[in-house]
Amino acid sequence: MITTTQLHPDESEHTMPQYLLSVWHDDDYGDADFSDPELQRQMAQTGAFNEEVTAAGAWVFGNGLHSKASATVVRPSNGQVSMTDGPYAESKEQMGGFWVIEAPDLDAALEWARKGALACEGPVEVRPFHGE
Amino acid sequence: MSDDLASVFRRETGRCTATLIRILGDVDLAEDAVAEAFAIAAERWPVAGTPPNPGAWIVTTARNRAIDHLRRESTRDARQRASHHLHETDMDAEPNPDLDQLDGFVDVVADDQLRLMFLCCHPALSPDAQVALTLRLLGGLDTPEIARAFVIPEATVAQRIVRAKRKLRDNNAPYRIPRPAELPGRLRPVLAAIFLIFTEGHTATTGTSLTRTDLSDEAIRLGAVLVELMPDEPEALGLLALMVLTDARRPARTAPDGSMIRLADQDRSLWDGELIARGHALVQTCLRRDQPGPYQFQAAIAAVHADATSHAATDWPQIVALYDQLRAQRPDPVVGLNRAIAIGEARGATAGLDELALLDTDRLADYQPFHAAHADLLVRADRPADAVEAYDRALALTTNPSERAFLLGQRALAAQPD
Numbered sequence: 001m002i003t004t005t006q007l008h009p010d011e012s013e014h015t016m017p018q019y020l021l022s023v024w025h026d027d028d029y030g031d032a033d034f035s036d037p038e039l040q041r042q043m044a045q046t047g048a049f050n051e052e053v054t055a056a057g058a059w060v061f062g063n064g065l066h067s068k069a070s071a072t073v074v075r076p077s078n079g080q081v082s083m084t085d086g087p088y089a090e091s092k093e094q095m096g097g098f099w100v101i102e103a104p105d106l107d108a109a110l111e112w113a114r115k116g117a118l119a120c121e122g123p124v125e126v127r128p129f130h131g132e
Numbered sequence: 133m134s135d136d137l138a139s140v141f142r143r144e145t146g147r148c149t150a151t152l153i154r155i156l157g158d159v160d161l162a163e164d165a166v167a168e169a170f171a172i173a174a175e176r177w178p179v180a181g182t183p184p185n186p187g188a189w190i191v192t193t194a195r196n197r198a199i200d201h202l203r204r205e206s207t208r209d210a211r212q213r214a215s216h217h218l219h220e221t222d223m224d225a226e227p228n229p230d231l232d233q234l235d236g237f238v239d240v241v242a243d244d245q246l247r248l249m250f251l252c253c254h255p256a257l258s259p260d261a262q263v264a265l266t267l268r269l270l271g272g273l274d275t276p277e278i279a280r281a282f283v284i285p286e287a288t289v290a291q292r293i294v295r296a297k298r299k300l301r302d303n304n305a306p307y308r309i310p311r312p313a314e315l316p317g318r319l320r321p322v323l324a325a326i327f328l329i330f331t332e333g334h335t336a337t338t339g340t341s342l343t344r345t346d347l348s349d350e351a352i353r354l355g356a357v358l359v360e361l362m363p364d365e366p367e368a369l370g371l372l373a374l375m376v377l378t379d380a381r382r383p384a385r386t387a388p389d390g391s392m393i394r395l396a397d398q399d400r401s402l403w404d405g406e407l408i409a410r411g412h413a414l415v416q417t418c419l420r421r422d423q424p425g426p427y428q429f430q431a432a433i434a435a436v437h438a439d440a441t442s443h444a445a446t447d448w449p450q451i452v453a454l455y456d457q458l459r460a461q462r463p464d465p466v467v468g469l470n471r472a473i474a475i476g477e478a479r480g481a482t483a484g485l486d487e488l489a490l491l492d493t494d495r496l497a498d499y500q501p502f503h504a505a506h507a508d509l510l511v512r513a514d515r516p517a518d519a520v521e522a523y524d525r526a527l528a529l530t531t532n533p534s535e536r537a538f539l540l541g542q543r544a545l546a547a548q549p550d
C-alpha cells in the first residue's frame with residue numbers, strides 16, 4: 001500500500017538524518033603550542049560554533065582528537081587481534097576531530113560545515129550516516 | 133518513435149521527470165515511470181491521436197504506473213525506499229499530494245524543472261557528474277547519447293550518473309529552489325554546467341557533428357528555461373545571450389569539407405540574423421539591469437563581434453575594454469589570453485605580444501590556443517622563425533584533425549619566405 005507516510009516520513013518515527021563533519025589537518029599537530037594566539041582564536045571560534053550547533057538542536061556529539069601519535073590500531077585475525085602503534089592511514093592528512101550533527105538535509109549539513117570550517121579554519125568533510 | 137512523439141519527448145521529458153521526482157520523491161522511480169509513460173504513448177498516440185496536453189498526459193500516466201508498481205512492492209521494500217527519499221524541505225513548495233486522493237490530470241509545474249536543475253548541479257557533485265546528470269534528467273539523453281556526445285566510454289557515463297544519484301540520495305539532498313542567500317553559490321554551477329554543454333557542442337573536437345549540434349541546442353534550450361524561471365537573474369540572461377550570439381556564427385564556422393574557419397575568415401553573411409537579433413535583445417535587457425557579471429561581459433563581447441560587418445571593422449577598443457572588466461571579475465589566464473589577442477587587433481601585434489608576455493605562461497603552456505595565438509601575433513610582427521616554433525608547440529597539443537590541418541597550413545605560410 002502506498003500512503004503519505006511513505007512520501008512524508010512521519011517525523012515522530014523517522015529520525016532526522018545524521019552527518020559526520022570531520023576536521024582535517026595537513027600535518028601533525030601533536031606539538032601544537034596552545035598559547036599560540038592563532039590556535040587560541042580558532043579554539044574560541046570553535047567553542048562559539050559548538051554553542052550555536054547546540055542551541056539549534058543539531059548537536060549529537062563533537063570533540064577534538066589527540067594527534068595521530070596517540071593512535072593504536074587493533075586488527076582482527078582468526079578470532080585473535082594484533083595491535084600496532086600509530087594511525088591506520090599512512091597519509092600525511094589526519095582527522096583532528098569531528099562533530100556528529102542532525103540536519104534535515106544535505107544543504108543544512110553543508111551550511112553547518114561551512115560555519116564549522118570557518119570557525120576551526122580547516123577543511124571539513126561531510127558524510128552522511130546510514131539511516132535507521 | 134514518430135516525429136510527433138520524438139518532439140514531445142524532447143520538449144517534455146525533463147519537465148515531466150522534474151514533476152514526477154517531486155510527486156514520487158525518488159529520482160530513479162520518476163525516470164522509470166516517465167520512460168514507461170512514453171512507451172505507452174508510443175503505442176497509443178499513433179492510434180488514438182496525440183492528446184491536447186501531452187505533458188500532463190505523460191505525467192499522469194507515469195504517476196499512475198508508479199503507484200501501481202509501488203502498490204505491488206512489499207511493505208518492507210516500500211519502507212526501505214522511503215528512507216531513501218529525497219527530502220522536501222522547501223517551505224514555499226506545495227505539499228506532496230496524497231497519491232490516493234489525486235484524480236484526473238496532474239500538471240507539470242514549471243518550478244520543478246528549476247528544482248531539478250539545482251539538484252543536478254548540486255555543488256557536492258563534480259562538474260562532470262553535474263553535466264551528465266543534467267543531460268540525462270533534464271535533457272532526456274540516454275547514456276549512449278551522452279557518451280557519444282562527449283566522446284567518453286559509456287561505462288564512464290553510466291558510472292558517473294549512478295554515483296551522482298547515489299550520492300544525492302545517501303546525503304538526503306533536498307529537492308527545492310535554494311534560498312536567496314544561497315543562490316549565488318548555487319546558481320554558479322548551474323550556469324557553468326549549461327555553458328559546458330554548449331561549448332562541448334560548439335567547439336566540436338571529435339565525434340559526429342550531428343550529436344554536437346544537438347548538445348548546443350540542448351544547452352540553449354536549458355538556458356532559455358532558466359531565464360524563463362529566473363527572469364531576475366542577470367547572469368542567466370547573460371549566459372543565454374552569450375550562447376545565442378555564439379550559435380549565430382555556427383553556419384560560418386565550418387567549411388563544406390568540415391574544417392574549421394576562424395572568426396577573422398568567416399563569411400559573415402552566413403551568420404544567423406535572427407539569433408543575433410535575439411542575442412542583442414538579451415544583452416540590452418542585461419545592460420538595463422546594470423548588475424554585470426562574467427557571462428554578461430562575454431555576451432557583450434560576442435555582441436560587438438556580431439555588429440561588425442568585417443573582422444577589420446570590429447570595434448576592438450570596445451572589446452579590449454570589455455575584457456578589462458571581465459578580467460577584473462575573473463582573473464584567469466584564458467581571459468588574459470583573449471584580452472591580449474584583442475589588444476593585438478586594437479593596437480598592433482607588438483602590443484599584443486607585450487600583453488602575452490605578462491601572462492602566467494606556465495599555466496598556459498599546455499593550452500593549444502595560447503600557442504596558436506602567439507604564433508599568429510608573431511607572424512604579424514614579422515617574426516616568422518619564432519612563429520614556426522610557436523606553431524610547432526600548438527601542433528603538438530592538437531588532437532582535432534581540422535584544427536591540425538588549419539595550423540599546418542598557417543605554419544607553411546609562415547615558413548615560406550615572401
